[in-house]
Each structure stands twice: as C-alpha cells, then as structure tokens.
Amino acid sequence: MKTDLTPQRLTDEALVKQIVEAKNDLLFGELYERYSHMVYNKCYGFTKTTIEAEDLTQDVFTKLFLKLGSFKADSKFSTWLYAFTYNLCVDYVNKNVLKKVEINDYDLIDDNNSQTEADEEALFQLKSKKLNVALEIINPEDKMILLLKYQDDFSIKIIMEMLEISESAVKMRLKRAKSRVIEAYSTIL
Secondary structure, eight states: OOOSSOGGGSOHHHHHHHHHHHTOHHHHHHHHHHHHHHHHHHHHHHHOSHHHHHHHHHHHHHHHHHHGGGOOSSSOHHHHHHHHHHHHHHHHHHHHHHHHHHHHHHHHHHOSTTHHHHHHHHHHHHHHHHHHHHHHHSOHHHHHHHIIIIISOOOHHHHHHHHTOOHHHHHHHHHHHHHHHHHHHHHOO
16 A cells, blocks of 8 residues: 555554555554654563563564554554553563562571561562452553553643543543452452
8 A cells, every 4th residue: 555655754543554454564663663662661660671671672562563453543552552561561570570479488488587578578569469460350441541640650631632531531530440449459368
C-alpha cells in the first residue's frame, strides 16, 4: 500500500495500520524510534538494571510486532502500548521475584539478630504480593488506571488526555478501581 505521507508524518494509528497491512519491518522501525525510549524507561523502572531493561525492551518490541494486529484503535496507540509493556514487565518481574523469594527464604532462617529486619522485609513482600494478586483479579482497565495514577504518578489531566475521557470520568474510574482492588485484596488469604 503506497502513501504520499512519509512514515514520520503518519499518526501512530495510521502507521500501525500500514505495518499490519504491509508486514513492513521498515515501518515498524519508525514505531520503534517513536516509543523505544518510553518502553525502555518503563522496563528499567521494573528491572532496575540496564542490561535487563534492554533485554526486556527487545522482548516487548518482538512481541509487539507479532501482536500488532490485535490493536483495534479503541484507544490511542500510546495507551495500548503502555498497557502492553506494563503487562509484559509485570510478568517478567513476577517470574523473577518468585525465584528470589525462594532463594531468600533460606537466608532468613540463619541469623536471629537480623531476623527483625528480615521479618519486616518479608512482611512487606507478602503485602506486595497480595496487592499484586489483587491487581491481577480486577479487570485490566481498573488495574491500568490505578497504575497510571499511583505507580507512574500521572496527574488526572494526563490520564484524561491518555484515555480521552473527562476529568469526572477519570475520578469516577479511579474511585471504582480503588474500591474493587480493596475488595479483591480483602478476599485474598
């Protein structure tokens, strides 16, 4: 499919449509240029190491190329990509946290003097795990809006722009999402 517009001038949604229709990896390169920094920053926020963040960023874009056809343009591409990246990062971290917790469980048994600090850390990890489980139970839209607000510290105005909804709609969705995650959290043993 030919177009008079250069890839740099296309909207994200038009670019995605052309990539899906033409299966053109050169056009995908333009999408990579636009969003690789944002994806890397999100991955780095989860992994805290440059090497892991770079590897995870590559994984995100590899999976993105395969899943790009599932983008339905119901929201802005940037919002969809953010949620896509976030979900892959959460999966990655959850797999690695379980490995680290299994290893650290043995370390907690050895030293009773440092047991108090270790117990507090273990308790924090349990609460964090329980919250992660609660976030997995609620629907993805609720999870995403909570994470945009409380993890990424986006303002109501930025969330309004990202989701293309009114201020009152953002506030209502946040209120409902908070209620749902609290309810889910309280049901977890």
